[in-house]
Amino acid sequence: MLKVEDLTVRVGGREILKGVSLEVGEGEIVALLGPNGSGKSTLLHTIMGRPGYDLVSGRILLNGRDITDLSPYERARLGIGMVMQLPPALKGVKLRELLKRLSSVYGVDSEHLRKLSEELRASNLLDRDLHRGFSGGEMKRVELLLLAAQSPKLALLDEPDSGVDLESLPLLGRTINEIVGASDNRAREKRSAIIVTHVGKILNHIRPVNRAYVMLDGRISCFGNPRDLIEDIERYGFDECLRCLKVI
Amino acid sequence: MLSLEEIRRRAEASLSKPAPHGPDLRLEDFPVLKGHREPELHALSRMGIDPSQASYIQVDGKVLEIRSGIPGVRMYTLSGALREGVVDEHFWRAIDVDTDKYTAAAELFGGHEGYVIIAERGAKVEQPVLACLLLSTPGALQAPHNIVVVEEGAELHVITGCLTSVEAPGLHAGISEFYVKEGGRLTFTMIHQWAESTHVRPRTGVIVERGGEYVSHYVNMSPIASIQTDPKVYLVGEGARAYLSSVIVAKRESKIDIGGSVFLRAERTSAEVISKVITKDSADVTARSLISAEARGTRGHIECDGLLLSESSRILTLPALDARVDDVRLSHEAAVGRLNEEQLYYLMSKGFSEEEARGILVRGFMDVKLEGLPRPVMAQVKMALELAARGL
Numbered sequence: 001m002l003k004v005e006d007l008t009v010r011v012g013g014r015e016i017l018k019g020v021s022l023e024v025g026e027g028e029i030v031a032l033l034g035p036n037g038s039g040k041s042t043l044l045h046t047i048m049g050r051p052g053y054d055l056v057s058g059r060i061l062l063n064g065r066d067i068t069d070l071s072p073y074e075r076a077r078l079g080i081g082m083v084m085q086l087p088p089a090l091k092g093v094k095l096r097e098l099l100k101r102l103s104s105v106y107g108v109d110s111e112h113l114r115k116l117s118e119e120l121r122a123s124n125l126l127d128r129d130l131h132r133g134f135s136g137g138e139m140k141r142v143e144l145l146l147l148a149a150q151s152p153k154l155a156l157l158d159e160p161d162s163g164v165d166l167e168s169l170p171l172l173g174r175t176i177n178e179i180v181g182a183s184d185n186r187a188r189e190k191r192s193a194i195i196v197t198h199v200g201k202i203l204n205h206i207r208p209v210n211r212a213y214v215m216l217d218g219r220i221s222c223f224g225n226p227r228d229l230i231e232d233i234e235r236y237g238f239d240e241c242l243r244c245l246k247v248i
Numbered sequence: 249m250l251s252l253e254e255i256r257r258r259a260e261a262s263l264s265k266p267a268p269h270g271p272d273l274r275l276e277d278f279p280v281l282k283g284h285r286e287p288e289l290h291a292l293s294r295m296g297i298d299p300s301q302a303s304y305i306q307v308d309g310k311v312l313e314i315r316s317g318i319p320g321v322r323m324y325t326l327s328g329a330l331r332e333g334v335v336d337e338h339f340w341r342a343i344d345v346d347t348d349k350y351t352a353a354a355e356l357f358g359g360h361e362g363y364v365i366i367a368e369r370g371a372k373v374e375q376p377v378l379a380c381l382l383l384s385t386p387g388a389l390q391a392p393h394n395i396v397v398v399e400e401g402a403e404l405h406v407i408t409g410c411l412t413s414v415e416a417p418g419l420h421a422g423i424s425e426f427y428v429k430e431g432g433r434l435t436f437t438m439i440h441q442w443a444e445s446t447h448v449r450p451r452t453g454v455i456v457e458r459g460g461e462y463v464s465h466y467v468n469m470s471p472i473a474s475i476q477t478d479p480k481v482y483l484v485g486e487g488a489r490a491y492l493s494s495v496i497v498a499k500r501e502s503k504i505d506i507g508g509s510v511f512l513r514a515e516r517t518s519a520e521v522i523s524k525v526i527t528k529d530s531a532d533v534t535a536r537s538l539i540s541a542e543a544r545g546t547r548g549h550i551e552c553d554g555l556l557l558s559e560s561s562r563i564l565t566l567p568a569l570d571a572r573v574d575d576v577r578l579s580h581e582a583a584v585g586r587l588n589e590e591q592l593y594y595l596m597s598k599g600f601s602e603e604e605a606r607g608i609l610v611r612g613f614m615d616v617k618l619e620g621l622p623r624p625v626m627a628q629v630k631m632a633l634e635l636a637a638r639g640l
Binding site: 071073076084087092093102105106150 | 553588589590591593594595596597598599600601602605608609611612613614615
């Protein structure tokens with residue numbers, strides 16, 4: 001599905017990603033772990049095609065097609081969808097209007113979205129300006145609703161669990177499962193996701209994650225079974241990964 | 249009331265008094281023309297106004313149509329109202345005749361034309377009163393003097409459409425005096441669609457008494473040579489309220505200086521002044537606003553948003569808060585700049601092209617409460633704003 005090769009990226013003159021490579025297979029969910037400032041969000045934005053990011057080297061392939069030079073709009077139309085960690089507030093732009101436009105662009109059933117907005121307790125936000133004065137939890141729920149309206153083949157989720165109360169995690173997990181597609185092997189279309197998570201809480205509420213990568217200082221320092229990695233990180237901190245980096 | 253002779257004397261003494269803001273114009277350059285050309289009333293449809301529905305139509309200095317037919321509303325031309333003595337208490341009271349050369353010109357050369365609308369005591373008038381002012385003869389001065397009185401407990405909506413039917417230089421210096429009596433409510437919507445060579449100098453004064461409310465919407469969506477105006481609203485009765493919004497799309501070489509001043513002169517009065525400005529090409533816009541709190545328990549808020557859609561346009565916002573007693577709450581927020589890159593990226597990452605994303609943001613920017621507009625007028629305003637937003 002997605003192949004990232006040797007990405008080196010500068011933002012504002014500073015090198016943030018230093019030769020990152022990773023792969024996400026069809027139907028796979030991959031977790032991206034790492035401390036603040038290690039480059040996780042930068043990697044997702046680079047995959048999405050954020051302007052102003054200076055690509056020094058490397059390329060991005062989606063289903064074998066080189067999308068490195070495409071605009072975010074073209075990437076979205078090819079099936080990449082993103083939930084930003086802190087989406088901007090849009091004055092005068094109503095959630096309902098945006099949802100309607102997205103569902104017509106991507107051909108997603110509006111009745112389905114109406115039900116989902118109820119489940120996500122977002123019905124009362126539909127006629128508000130998008131993200132203006134929304135709480136952290138409201139932002140995440142609304143972003144997931146908008147993502148569902150895009151029905152992406154590859155979802156990039158930047159800390160969907162930050163700023164969210166514990167009781168909401170199962171709800172968010174269920175929604176992510178629905179967007180990415182439950183682990184049904186018979187499903188005709190296999191959807192994939194990269195989930196950036198700081199503490200890994202959301203991983204308990206979504207279908208099994210295939211692999212976790214740990215990013216440290218702009219590099220993928222190790223990868224492996226998500227449960228083991230998170231256990232190690234919880235016990236030893238990210239230093240353990242530094243140690244393991246020397247091994248691999 | 250001042251005598252008519254005294255008013256005239258003061259006007260004559262002020263004929264060369266410039267306005268404090270905006271390009272200074274020579275009145276001699278804009279003769280008063282008696283005969284008007286065949287008016288092109290169909291131009292009104294550009295504003296969604298059906299001429300047959302209008303209660304008042306004035307072309308240059310001549311009143312073509314005046315009819316009320318709306319229960320609870322009396323209509324006069326100003327000269328007629330002065331003859332009958334129905335506006336003696338309201339003639340040059342909310343605005344001083346010697347404010348500047350444009351108020352003077354209106355008094356001396358306007359021929360006392362303009363509309364007088366009186367909403368009778370307690371009348372809740374649902375149907376908006378439509379008034380149209382056309383500038384038709386090239387180079388002419390049009391200086392109507394309008395007076396609206398909303399009597400106690402009455403409610404009224406006046407929509408004024410001003411436009412030029414020919415592309416020719418001209419000067420429109422309109423006087424508007426509004427009086428909202430106790431518990432009354434006036435909504436006034438002004439839509440300007442002048443020609444690129446027209447100069448406009450409206451002078452507006454509003455006096456709102458106890459518990460009354462004044463709501464003003466101003467929309468300007470076509471290029472203009474210059475406009476300078478600073479409506480003044482005086483809340484003189486306890487609990488009176490004012491809401492002023494303006495939406496300005498400034499294109500080409502337009503020079504626009506638009507203000508809005510509210511004076512909170514009685515306890516617990518409150519005001520909100522909102523302006524949304526979009527500039528393109530080489531347009532130059534100054535957006536002024538003032539809330540002056542002169543009594544206890546008053547509240548005011550100013551919001552100025554400016555969006556520059558070209559490199560050579562300019563927006564200057566000057567929000568001013570003047571607190572003269574301590575028990576007041578005044579605030580303002582202002583933001584001026586070009587479209588936010590992060591917001592554009594956000595929308596593009598959802599699958600909107602750059603052009604679509606810009607359109608969504610610009611429409612959102614201009615999203616402002618425009619209540620009570622008849623559907624065709626609203627549709628025209630929305631379409632004009634939409635076209636302006638897309639650069640057409």
